[in-house]
Amino acid sequence: MGMFRATDGGQVHVHDLRVRYADTDRMDMVYHGTYAAYLEAARVEMLRDAGFVYAQMEREGTLLPVVQLELTYRKPARYDEELEVHTHIVQPPTSKLELHCEVRRGEDILVVGRVVLVFVDGASGRPKRAPEDLSQTMSEMGLVWS
Numbered sequence: 184m185g186m187f188r189a190t191d192g193g194q195v196h197v198h199d200l201r202v203r204y205a206d207t208d209r210m211d212m213v214y215h216g217t218y219a220a221y222l223e224a225a226r227v228e229m230l231r232d233a234g235f236v237y238a239q240m241e242r243e244g245t246l247l248p249v250v251q252l253e254l255t256y257r258k259p260a261r262y263d264e265e266l267e268v269h270t271h272i273v274q275p276p277t278s279k280l281e282l283h284c285e286v287r288r289g290e291d292i293l294v295v296g297r298v299v300l301v302f303v304d305g306a307s308g309r310p311k312r313a314p315e316d317l318s319q320t321m322s323e324m325g326l327v328w329s
Contacts, residue, residue, distance in 0.1 A: 185199075185225070185228040185229060185231075186232070190269075192271070192328050193271060193328045195269040195326075196225065196228070196229035196233075196270045196326065197267050197268070198224060198225035198228045198267065198268040198270070199265065199267055200224065200267075201263065201264070201265050202260055202262050202266065204262050207262050211261055213260040218256075218286060218294050218296065221268055221286060222252075222268060222270075222284050222286075222296050222298055224268075225284065226282060226298065226300075229270050233317075233320055235314075235317055241305065244304060245305065245311070245314060246303040246305050247280065247300045247302060247303070248300060248303060249300050250300065251298070252296070252299075253296065253297040254296050255294065255295045256293075256294055257293055257295070258288075258292075259293070260288060260293050264288055265288070266286055267287045268285070268287075269284065269287060270283070270284045271327070271328050272328065273328065275322060275329060276313035276321065276327075277312065277313060278302050278310040278313065279302075280300045280313065281297070281298070281300075282296075282297070282298045282299075282300075283295075283297060283328075284298060302314075
């Protein structure tokens with residue numbers, strides 16, 4: 184359900200979601216920890232929409248754990264609102280994949296996120312280079328802003 188959209192900086196992947204009641208806290212705002220799940224869903228869909236299915240990558244021996252997550256909260260989101268998560272890649276993937284994410288409601292940026300993942304060999308547990316076709320495809324699609 185994602186799509187790609189051109190912006191001034193390059194392409195972004197756009198993932199749509201609607202805030203569920205279970206995502207909110209006692210203050211009727213999206214609970215801060217929920218945003219990590221929103222960014223994960225957007226990341227998985229970005230890879231899928233670019234032709235890389237996470238489950239398939241894992242079966243082929245490439246794991247992609249998160250090693251760093253930074254979130255800056257600007258404005259709250261509330262139950263039943265429609266949000267978009269915009270994601271792009273910060274620099275060409277090496278053994279790391281660094282993403283910039285924005286959770287938006289219309290033109291409002293609610294949350295800004297930075298996520299760093301590491302490509303890991305499933306058998307040895309050691310870091311490895313990003314799959315060549317993944318790096319090339321992401322660059323060709325304009326998702327890598329550097």
